[in-house]
Amino acid sequence: MAIIKPFKAIRPAEDKASFVATRSYEEYSKDELKSVLKYNPFSFLHILNPGFKFHKNISGKERFRLVHNRYLEFLEDNVFLKDNEPCFYLYQISKGRFKTLGFFCACSVVDYENDVIRKHEDTIQRREKLFADYLDTVGFNAEPVLMTYADNSTISALLGTEASKSPVYNFTTTDKYNHQLWKIGDSSTIKQLQKAFEEMDALYIADGHHRSASSHLLAEKKKTKNDEHTGHEAYNYFMAYLIPETAIKIYEFNRMVKDLNGLSKEEFLIALDELFRIEKKDDGLYKPTQKHHFSMYLDGEFFSLYLRKKVYKITDALSELDTQILYKTILEPILGIHDLRNDKRISYGYGKHNVIQMKDAIDSGNFAVGFSLVPTSMDEIKAIADAGLVMPPKSTYIEPKLRSGLAIYEF
Template sequence: MAKIVPFKAVRPTRDKVSLVTSRSYDEYSPAELASQLDFNPFSFLHVLNPAYVNTQKIGLEKRFKLVAQKYNDFKDEFFLVKEERPVFFIYEIQTKNHHFTGIIAGTSIEDYQNNIIKRHEDTLQYRVELFKDYLHQTRFNTEPVLMTYPDDADLARWIDQKKQLPSLYEFSTTKREKHILWKIDQPDEMTWLEQKFASIKNLYIADGHHRSASAELLYQEDKDSGNENLNFFMSFLIAESNVKIYEYNRIIRDLNHHTKEEFLAKLSEIFKIKNKEQELWKPSKKFEFGMYLDGEFYSLKLKDTQNFTTVLESLDAQILYEKVLHPILGITDLRNDERIDYIPGKQSIINMKEIIDEGEFEVGFTLFPTDIAEIKELADHNLIMPPKSTYIDPKFRSGLVVYEI
């Protein structure tokens, strides 16, 4: 059964929270990043990239030490404060179209090792080791692993009751999102929450496979140190019906020496093809794919949907790879082949059209999003999704809550 624990979180002071917290570092364009670093001295981006002007001139070990130093500077200047005792948090993100609410807690390395915490994505060992080294040098993490738990009526009611209480923070961002944080620090409430999760059989990683693997690797290397914080890693736990899963669409640079006519002929052996011309068409159900080629949109509907023996084989991203990307377009390595790139499905299809019209890419495919049931079935059978199969919201604010190691 799942084990969660409260922890002594570090967080911004109430008056500076909207200035300190930031989007994930890699979500900023170079111009946005420079603007934040030049004009906002409180931004947590200063911690994440303390030597941004000289990033290419210093080694990783020195860079990580500078991160740790800048983090401690933020604490020394009281931009960040530490809880006096372990607590949980309830965190809500309100966007134009969705409200996401979950619990911030420590989750167990032992549960991760014993497959109580289940995963559905593969990891790259170099990225796992890189982030492990980062954690070892900086001794903190501010990006929780996003996990889902089965919908639970009692837990939902409890969260709704806690949300009626005064919040710790409530602030808006330039992306027109509203963020609200409540602290759960009463012993009886924390005990109830721990016991509630102890009745849950499994948690499922939605986003953060590399972060959880890095935490486990750091635990393996440093477990004899006696540091109990290594036994857990920070997670944002959210009901499975409350996550929003988007597809990742694919764009490919060329047709692998096929003419347009040859390519369409090969596709017609697998799909029922309909030319949608200038209609911005996207698939509306499983086994449908959209395509943009030579200035026109197409619908592709899989002819044979019966001969699948596993959930992985029936996954749309896997079908596209097995039927088109690999045998026809010659793409074998979905992670590293420079001929393919990915666009999150939350972006407009017009964005894909514009990229292809510019001429660097020749064809694009849109997919229908995977649902949470498929993700759970994959994880339950220890199956791994193809790279870039899902883009999952919500996204956590860096610097909002920090877990120290």
């Protein structure tokens, strides 16, 4: 039984939505960030980068306090307005053939505790605490956790009806993506959506494991300080964006390693031969097309690696995952990469042109070898989450990537 709640969002004034909405902070280059901050006074980046006002880099708790202050200024200047009634917020992103339709809601930390909201990634405790402290200071959540649910005809019909109405926002950003947002405030529609989700066994986190973990940590902290805690307080929920499983787009992360761990090319290939059938590819760029097959670029040549399944034993959903297979057969035992998250010898890349970029990085001498995989599937993510297992880092690059600042959850 999954709990979803409508909430009174803090949203941009209609005439300013296109100026407020931003990509994730980490996606901006230093020069691009400086330009946006200089020429767009309504950008949500001003809230996230409050030191710009003082021409100073500010970090830590001082930055958290100033983020809160910039947020208050946006409210005082009516850049942000607060809705009077709790709503769900339908949000569609589209470009060419790409289109995804989901909605913002509040999800329960109790569901997170009870594994109704299921995870497939590990979180780092230090980052959990840092973001929980941030949320506690600023008092709002502007980046939703991206979660998926099993495709459901009732939900699809309800959302389709709402999407046929005139949107509150309708604008196109400079990357040519169109953004539309609708308020779902009708009590009957809200109840029907809630009932449909109550009948679901689970929701799955696609992106935002640290955000959800931090929200849970914050709720625990506030609960212990509140003698009149009821479980209905705003801090018992966090903002999520829910979309059906079929709307998720999953891309692979390639791996590049700086050296062969002291092995010559020939010694490395002989070591690989124990677990893989190796074939050299002479027809240009090569990408794998099925599970348990890998592309390798080494010394100016592409190779296909076919897993010898009689040698490698698959025992559970994790051991069947290509990123885990690569780790357990090559990266750890042969190349000596034990810590996939922190080892400086390994790097990751994603995107449809990444095989070319991987080749260029190796040809330039920055790396010695690279591996390309097929994308992880949604079924694999669910199998890992259902079994309570954890994927290796950088197993998935997931879209849609949402704009920040269109809907904000206060607690």
